[in-house]
Amino acid sequence: MTDFTTISDDLYAGDRNTLLGMSVAQTKQIEASIKAGKFLEAASGVQKFKNLSDIEFSIAIAGETGSGKSSFINAIRGLGDEDKDAAKTAVMEVTKAPAQYWHPMYPMVLFWDLPRIDTPDFQPNTYLKQVKFKHFDVFIINASEQFRANHIKLAQECNSG
Structure with missing residues (x-):
């Protein structure tokens, strides 16, 4: 059996709680789409909220x-x-x-x-x-x-x- 407990503590340093440049509410809406398996809806949501093509x-x-x-x-x-x-x-x-x-x-x-x-x-x-x-x-x-x-x-x- 594999043991992941030895993964270093700094692995998650810098993790995002929100998508870069988006509010918590916007990020939660994208997250809900992902959890529902609606990946293209999530991608569309990112594009709508970001209105930037370089993200x-x-x-x-x-x-x-x-x-x-x-x-x-x-x-x-x-x-x-x-x-x-x-x-x-x-x-x-x-x-x-x-x-x-x-x-x-x-x-x-x-x-x-x-x-x-x-x-x-x-x-x-x-x-x-x-x-x-x-x-x-x-x-x-x-x-x-x-x-x-x-x-x-x-x-x-x-x-x-």
Whole structure:
């Protein structure tokens, strides 16, 4: 079983309680859309409240190999796996480092395809720090069959920040 308790205390330093340049109420409205699974509504809300095109809304997707992280990113961006700007998909692990993908209709929305946890380069006790967790506005854990112990611990660490 993976143990995330050794993650350093400074991991969450600088976390945002609100989205940059937005009020608490505006941030809560965006958060409600995200919790309801309405990601494009959340992105639209950020654009409406910000009225700025240079503010990023970063969504990280984590999970195990084969859980559909890249396919999920492609689907939410309205792309097929074979499209030119699609995230690379395969049966084996493709993502070796965090990879970024912009949403074609919402230029301020940036999706991050994260490497799987528990590889030689991404160990559970340093994963959140390595992927720079504090820089994401939303962190989604993708599971293909069942939520495993690694997913639970990761969710707990994300939630404790």
